[in-house]
Amino acid sequence: MEEKEISQAVISRLPRYLRFLGELQDEGVERVSSQELSDIMRVTASQIRQDLNNFGGFGQQGYGYNVGYLYGEIAKILGLHKEHNLIIVGAGHLGQALVNYMNFERRGFLFRGIFDIDRRIQGTQIRGITVRPMEEMGQFVRENDIDIAVLTIPKSGAAKTAEQLVSYGIKGIWNFAHVDLHVPEDIKVENVHLSDSLMKLSYNLASCDKKNG
Amino acid sequence: MEEKEISQAVISRLPRYLRFLGELQDEGVERVSSQELSDIMRVTASQIRQDLNNFGGFGQQGYGYNVGYLYGEIAKILGLHKEHNLIIVGAGHLGQALVNYMNFERRGFLFRGIFDIDRRIQGTQIRGITVRPMEEMGQFVRENDIDIAVLTIPKSGAAKTAEQLVSYGIKGIWNFAHVDLHVPEDIKVENVHLSDSLMKLSYNLASCDKKNG
DNA sequence: TAGATTGTTAATCGATTAACAATC
DNA sequence: TAGATTGTTAATCGATTAACAATC
Numbered sequence: 001m002e003e004k005e006i007s008q009a010v011i012s013r014l015p016r017y018l019r020f021l022g023e024l025q026d027e028g029v030e031r032v033s034s035q036e037l038s039d040i041m042r043v044t045a046s047q048i049r050q051d052l053n054n055f056g057g058f059g060q061q062g063y064g065y066n067v068g069y070l071y072g073e074i075a076k077i078l079g080l081h082k083e084h085n086l087i088i089v090g091a092g093h094l095g096q097a098l099v100n101y102m103n104f105e106r107r108g109f110l111f112r113g114i115f116d117i118d119r120r121i122q123g124t125q126i127r128g129i130t131v132r133p134m135e136e137m138g139q140f141v142r143e144n145d146i147d148i149a150v151l152t153i154p155k156s157g158a159a160k161t162a163e164q165l166v167s168y169g170i171k172g173i174w175n176f177a178h179v180d181l182h183v184p185e186d187i188k189v190e191n192v193h194l195s196d197s198l199m200k201l202s203y204n205l206a207s208c209d210k211k212n213g
Numbered sequence: 214m215e216e217k218e219i220s221q222a223v224i225s226r227l228p229r230y231l232r233f234l235g236e237l238q239d240e241g242v243e244r245v246s247s248q249e250l251s252d253i254m255r256v257t258a259s260q261i262r263q264d265l266n267n268f269g270g271f272g273q274q275g276y277g278y279n280v281g282y283l284y285g286e287i288a289k290i291l292g293l294h295k296e297h298n299l300i301i302v303g304a305g306h307l308g309q310a311l312v313n314y315m316n317f318e319r320r321g322f323l324f325r326g327i328f329d330i331d332r333r334i335q336g337t338q339i340r341g342i343t344v345r346p347m348e349e350m351g352q353f354v355r356e357n358d359i360d361i362a363v364l365t366i367p368k369s370g371a372a373k374t375a376e377q378l379v380s381y382g383i384k385g386i387w388n389f390a391h392v393d394l395h396v397p398e399d400i401k402v403e404n405v406h407l408s409d410s411l412m413k414l415s416y417n418l419a420s421c422d423k424k425n426g
Numbered sequence: 427t428a429g430a431t432t433g434t435t436a437a438t439c440g441a442t443t444a445a446c447a448a449t450c
Numbered sequence: 451t452a453g454a455t456t457g458t459t460a461a462t463c464g465a466t467t468a469a470c471a472a473t474c
Contacts, residue, residue, distance in 0.1 A: 100306045
């Protein structure tokens with residue numbers, strides 16, 4: 001059965017829908033129309049309906065959408081009903097920050113191991129997780145059913161490490177290193193290029209300056 | 214004089230061009246054609262030329278682009294020739310990670326102050342920068358010509374803090390809090406929603422599973 | 427039933443790609 | 451000059467918005 005490919009533009013909006021639906025749920029709201037959601041989220045009602053209908057008819061004519069149900073369905077679409085086992089590769093400040101950010105665990109992203117090249121921090125613990133040497137990575141990935149690696153190492157070592165991770169059987173890489181990783185097409189890479197983001201802000205500030213003299 | 218608005222899609226690609234040009238420069242490459250760049254970057258040569266020509270003709274027919282010159286021009290477009298004074302609001306793990314990430318400073322993004330609500334860490338130093346109480350933020354922003362605030366506090370306080378920052382005269386907010394900030398339209402907000410990014414990865418893993426049974 | 431609101435098709439808009447004349 | 455490659459216009463593709471029939 002032929003599944004039509006969903007565009008990444010649509011995927012990118014799903015977490016935001018989830019967030020607003022979660023807030024409505026916390027407020028005790030039970031139903032919401034695409035128009036109400038449109039007002040809150042500042043996107044068109046048409047886009048909301050189009051986006052959702054990529055995955056199925058979650059609403060009901062004349063009623064709208066049930067907040068709790070829709071929340072659950074989007075969570076499922078995003079794969080949040082399953083648990084993921086993660087490792088952090090690179091125990092620098094950023095790696096530590098991510099391990100310490102509790103919200104990921106609540107979503108089923110479980111940090112199982114931390115790896116670093118620096119002997120001085122190997123053996124220490126971060127939020128109860130021991131920092132291990134890179135050499136143990138392969139075995140650890142295989143034995144602990146790790147599917148996602150978080151890459152928080154400098155760009156110099158990133159390509160080689162990514163290649164290793166793939167050979168160990170990793171399925172996804174959350175890449176904070178400032179390089180384009182080249183991996184087989186069944187391996188998913190999600191990039192977070194912080195400096196690119198900051199440059200975008202810089203551009204928008206500069207272009208605003210120019211407009212206003 | 215009417216400047217045509219550049220789409221955010223184009224802006225988003227500029228930092229990547231800059232990165233690849235920087236690498237070519239490091240390799241001692243002096244000239245590059247859109248086709249060569251296309252091969253390296255895996256985007257169409259047509260897109261590269263279109264993108265660049267939004268800002269002017271940086272190339273030369275029959276020659277291509279001078280790597281160093283183009284690098285400099287894109288840097289200027291992104292506003293990287295000017296210095297920016299930043300403060301970090303929220304000295305948690307993520308805030309600390311950003312302060313410690315040296316590369317921003319090399320690009321002219323200078324961390325001038327750090328603020329946190331927690332009395333216990335006020336007065337301590339992070340990379341030589343004293344953590345100050347939130348109450349001093351307004352005065353500090355005005356006295357130190359701060360134009361960018363990095364918001365690394367929990368979502369609960371983010372909206373109010375953003376409002377304050379705007380009233381103090383901040384021009385841009387690099388927002389890591391998991392909320393949509395509502396600010397006047399001359400204030401630029403760049404969002405980094407890490408959990409959204411991780412959910413996108415999760416989706417792509419899940420959709421791949423489904424395809425492959 | 428009448429009113430409301432979805433699901434879905436059609437129209438529009440914008441972004442990407444292709445093509446080629448201009449020109450170095 | 452001849453060859454190469456840009457800058458730019460035209461064609462295509464995809465994403466967003468509008469409209470409305472279906473239906474709860």
